Structure formats: structure tokens, C-alpha cells
Amino acid sequence: VTDALVECVPNVSEGRDRAVVARLAATIRAVADVRLAGVHTDPDHHRSVFTFLGAPAPVEAAALALAAEVVASVDMQRHQGSHPRIGALDVLPLVPLRGLSTAEAVTLAHRVGRAIGERHRLPVYYYGSAATRPARRSLPELRHGQYEGLLARLSSVDGEPDDGPARFDARAGAVLVGVRDVLVAFNVWLERDDLEAARAIARAVRESSGGLPGVQAMGVLLASRGVAQVALNLTDYRVTPIPVVYDRVCAEAARLGVGIRESELVGLAPRAAFAGRAPATVGLAVFADGQLLDAWLP
């Protein structure tokens, strides 16, 4: 598998200190044969999402280098943000793009998780295809109770980590390492700070409350910008592509009398996720081709 290609999309609980985010980006880029395709930082989520790609070995090296830098730089004890999280290196998903089976990606994820658990003495849980039991497949479920509930979880019967010690590290929390399919993270900004409207729209569109298949959604407030946001994950863009979600969000917003400001993509999206529509028609105002996953596949 010489030309195997993996995408890694770590979410780190730091979205305010630009120097720290810069150091984390530089840490990833410093690994040979890894390409950092994007960095998305949000001060209200207090979270940064890095997207990098490479062969399994360099991606593994970059993930471990990033973990070390996160452990050194991010302190959960003062962390308050609008996005749920359980630790400093909150989630570390691996996405097999090419020349790599899901099973091989899971082996890679488990090796990365074990190394993080051992080196930093942190509890590691596996999710998605890397989960060790069905109850841990779902990320929202695994993150239930968040960082604040981690101490209790670690001492509970069902809370035993998959790797690393069942030790509560107040600075770093826990790490969720997973294997998943390509996911589109897509946020729609409302015109106003109407959190209730954002939540109502989220309820209307997400699968778990009877909305669109493969759609997770939550309403959050971006306090520093004074607007509310519908934060969306599309777990299967083939079933529900971006335009379908966007149009549905717009319809619900119109019904509630709330305007839409614009959308943003967190990380990359495959061209197919646009289902033939131009990015501008789903609110992605200034869109460049580097945001297409396809642009990074030689």
C-alpha cells in the first residue's frame, strides 16, 4: 500500500490563543510528507479543527506530534466554549481515503491511541469504526457529560478507557480517537443572536429528532460575534448532500422569520457533497478550491 492516503481531522479545545493555534499548525507541518490542508479556528466554540493528509506513517507521526504539543499547550481547567468537548485533544478522527481498508485504518487508530495513552498517561476512547463496543460508536454519546463529567465517568463501571490509564488529568481530559467516513462539517450563521431559533432549526433538520438522514445539528451562540449558528455534521453526504441541508435550514429559518447571514465549511468537503450546486448557492460566500477534498487527491 505505497500510495495509501489518510485524512486526519483533529479537533483541539483552543480557539482563542492564536500563538498556540499557530504552534499546533506548525507542529503538523513540520512532519515530512504531511500536507496541512486547512485550519479552522472559532473563538466562541473555543476550538480549532486541523485537516491534514498523508500516507499512514507520516499521518501517525503528525498525530502524535500534535498530541504532545496539545498536552503541553492546552489547559482544560479554564476552558469554556460553545461546542461540547471532553478533552484538550478532543477528537482525533482518521479517514481512510485511498489504498487502505477500514480495518487497516482501525489498526492505525488503535496504535495512535495506545501511544497517546501511554506517553501522556491519558484516558483514550475509540469511536466510530474503531469503537471497541457498540455503545461507544457514536461520538455525541461518548462525549456525553463532557470534560466536566469525565472524573465521574472514569470511576464508573462503563467508563473504563480503551487505552491509557483511568486517570483524570485535569489539564488534558480524555482523547477520543476514531475511524470514520468522510464527514462534512458545515455551519449556517443566522442574522441575529437568536439562539432559540438556531436550536429550533437544528431540531427540525437533524436525524435524531426526525429530520434529514445522516444529519447532526445543534444551535449555538457565537457570543463575541453576536449571532446564533446552526452547527451541522453531514455524516453521509451521498444520502443528504449540502444543498438539501442548506435549503431545509433556510426554509425553517424563513418559517421562524429569521434571516441567514452566510455559511462556513469546517475543514474540507468532497465536490460531490455539493450535488452540482455552486458553493455560493449554499451560503459559502468566498469559496476557494483548496476547501475541496478533491483538490488534495493527486
Next chain:
Amino acid sequence: VTDALVECVPNVSEGRDRAVVARLAATIRAVADVRLAGVHTDPDHHRSVFTFLGAPAPVEAAALALAAEVVASVDMQRHQGSHPRIGALDVLPLVPLRGLSTAEAVTLAHRVGRAIGERHRLPVYYYGSAATRPARRSLPELRHGQYEGLLARLSSVDGEPDDGPARFDARAGAVLVGVRDVLVAFNVWLERDDLEAARAIARAVRESSGGLPGVQAMGVLLASRGVAQVALNLTDYRVTPIPVVYDRVCAEAARLGVGIRESELVGLAPRAAFAGRAPATVGLAVFADGQLLDAWLP
């Protein structure tokens, strides 16, 4: 020349209306086989820089589509910004990257310029390798007097446009079409709104006042952000790479007792322009690989 590759870096005099910038980006992306690698917008410069790449024919089509959209959307009559400009589509440089001689790029530039001049009845001047006379090779010289001096220039002996009519279009001004080598546009933000310091640093580093070879620099104020900036062009990164300029700017700033906030890259830079230094060491805080020209060369 089936795999010829050209970069086009139009600078448009609109950096405030996000809807217009979005429409311009979408216009470029709508042309098949063109990749839009970046959009850099600055509200104080009141200017946006688009970077796109492709074979000569699609690049030509995208340049003409962009010109039409700019003529329709941008009105110079109310334009006030901190960057010199002579028109709405201020400059349209073509950079032959591969499989294309400079002479072939000049032919392409002249075809694009002629079409813009004819379709929109605008004065077009050629600069760089596309210049029709030595006095027009230099962009700063060609832009001397700016938009406000264009009417007088058009009726002067030396002001005859290279293509299009010698007609003053108050909305669009003139278009400067050029062929040049890869150029690195790199800005350093100071900690304060000290415009005099930014200007003194610019004087110290630029070639025209005895500084570094291949470096153009000016001090500007970013009023809405309350900081001054040294805006730099590196016309030959092989002779003076980014770290040499950055270190010199830092030394001058230190001498003046002014701090540096961070740097920004406008458009792309070749990896070689970093001369082995990490982007973070030249103040480029959060840097992703899509900002490397190399990332777009298959």
C-alpha cells in the same frame, strides 16, 4: 503545450462588500478547469487579490469573465483605500508556470487585454514582460497618479493606452495587464498604528531607497484595525527570500522600538521562498499548505 500552466493574480478594487467579492470568486470558479487557489480581501486596502491557475485557454476565459463581473459590480467613483490603484480591475498579471514561454504568455496577455479593451471600452496598459515600451515595464510607475490622475493621463502625449480607447470611464478606470515572474506579496503588521514607523521600515528595506534587491515596500495604515503595516512585494525570491526581508523588517522595527504583530501572505508563495525556514519564523502564524504554490502544481 497540452500541460501548460498559467497563474493569474487579479487585484480588484473591492475589499469591503463581501457579496461582491463572493460573486467575483464564484465567477472565476464557474469556468471549467480553473482552480481558484486563494482569495485575499483587505477592507482597508479596499482590495481583493484572487489567485487562480489553469491551462492558458481556461485562464483566459476566467480572466475575461472576471473582468465583465468587475465592470458590472465595482464603481471607482466612491473608492478610497490605502493601496494605490488605477481602476476597478486594477492589475491582471499572468505568470507562466510551466510549458509556456514568456513570449507565449505575452501573446496571451495581449489577447486578454485587447478583449477587455474592446468589450468594455476601457483603456488597457501592458506592464512587465508584456509592456510595449520600457517606461511601462514598472507597475508602480504605470500606476503613478492613480485613478484620480487617469483622465489627465489619457489626454497626455505619453498616456495613450496600449489597447482599448483613450476614454475615461469613471466607474472602471483603467486595466493594467502584465506578464511577470512569480512574485511574493507579504505584509508585516506592526503592533501599533504607527504609520511613520511603517514608512521608515519600508524605506529601509526597499530596493529603490537602497535596501534589499528585488524588494518593493510601502507603509500603510489599516485604519479599521488600528495598526500600521509594511506591505512588501518580493519580485525575486531567489535573490531575496522571505526570511531575509522579515528579519530586516524586524531589525528596523526593533531599532524604532515598535513591536511586530504578525505577517500575512497575499496569494501563494513557492516553498523555495521560505529558504528552509518554517512559516511561523517569519510571522505567518497559522499557515496551511494550500498557500504554497507547490501544492497546486501536480
